[in-house]
Amino acid sequence: MxxxxxxxxxxxxxxxxxxxxxxxxxxxxxxxxxxxxxxxxxxxxxxxxxxxxxxxxxxxxxxxxxxxxxxxxxxxxxxxxxxxxxxxxxxxxxxxxxxxxxxxxxxxxxxxxxxxxxxxxxxxxxxxxxLSPDVARRLIGRAVGGAGSRDVVPGAPAGDDERRRRALRSLSRLGEKEREVAVAVGRGLPNADIGELLSMRTATVKAYVSRVMAHLEVDNRVQVAIVVHDAGLV
Missing domain, CATH: 3.40.50.2300 (Response regulator)
Structure with a gap:
């Protein structure tokens, strides 16, 4: 079961x-x-x-x-x-x-x-x-701008400028509050901490995270964080 x-x-x-x-x-x-x-x-x-x-x-x-x-x-x-x-x-x-x-x-x-x-x-x-916040920032930062990352990450864009443009286009689909939630996810924060930061209930945060993933057409929070880092917002 x-x-x-x-x-x-x-x-x-x-x-x-x-x-x-x-x-x-x-x-x-x-x-x-x-x-x-x-x-x-x-x-x-x-x-x-x-x-x-x-x-x-x-x-x-x-x-x-x-x-x-x-x-x-x-x-x-x-x-x-x-x-x-x-x-x-x-x-x-x-x-x-x-x-x-x-x-x-x-x-x-x-x-x-x-x-x-x-x-x-x-x-x-x-x-x-x-993901612990400190290690998440280190790893995701390497993915979006670190040396050699384009060679090891399947499907990565051809360059930093293109990566940023794609991410910004994706984030433009979000409303203001959704964008705030996305940035908090990009910082590696769990729902409870996001709720405290943005004065929202945890259940409300979960709903916003689901909407953010749907708008960005990604499958999980880590991919949300990578988009945010690609855009240079964290």
Whole structure:
């Protein structure tokens, strides 16, 4: 039974290191409201297991044999119904950015404390960003202007000026309040902090974020943040 039907959050673990998968299974098995429904050792297996188990959240490593986590994340998110959170280290900025543009909802470092991993899975399932503000700014800033980013981010525009023009055209579809919410998302703020900043209820913020994603024709908050950074607003 899925989380949407009142059951536990269903999680898929994807990592080529069985020790990592074992540790994650132990961490996620403690609270009782999360169930690990499958494991995979590479991207090819991950796509197949995701299709068979329909998880709410997939935790996906970046570097794996046969098929990497980025292409697997792209296919899993395209199928719909599963949020993808990338597992990474600080040395993999480019790969993480490519995964975010491919539709992943965020990332976790492999040394993230257990309680934060559990919280991140719950946030991802609820559509919240799984990105700390400081690291989000660092990674997204590299995506929109960093050296070499155009070579590693699939579908990136050919240059900074073109990137900014496209982003500004997209943002022109937003109303004033929607634009304020989009900028706050670009800063990596969760809904509760956005509500406090803009004097809005959390439920109202969620509604605005959904409208912003619809207007910008993107699938998640990370992609909203990238548009905002492309436009130079953060």
């Amino acid at each position: 899925s989380a949407a039907a009142g059951g536990p959050l269903r999680v898929l673990l994807v990592d080529d290191d069985p020790m990592v998968r074992s540790a994650l299974r132990m961490v996620l098995g403690g609270p009782g409201d999360i169930a690990v429904v499958g494991e995979a050792a590479d991207g090819e297996e991950a796509v197949a297991v995701a299709a068979a188990t329909a998880p709410d959240v997939a935790l996906v490593d970046v570097r794996m044999p046969r098929r990497d986590g980025i292409s697997a994340a792209r296919e899993i998110t395209a199928a719909g119904g599963t949020r993808v959170v990338v597992l990474t280290t600080f040395g993999e900025d480019e790969a993480v950015l490519a995964a975010l543009r491919a539709g992943a909802d965020g990332f976790l470092l492999k040394d993230t404390p257990p309680a934060e991993i559990v919280a991140a899975v719950r946030r991802a399932a609820a559509g919240e960003p799984v």
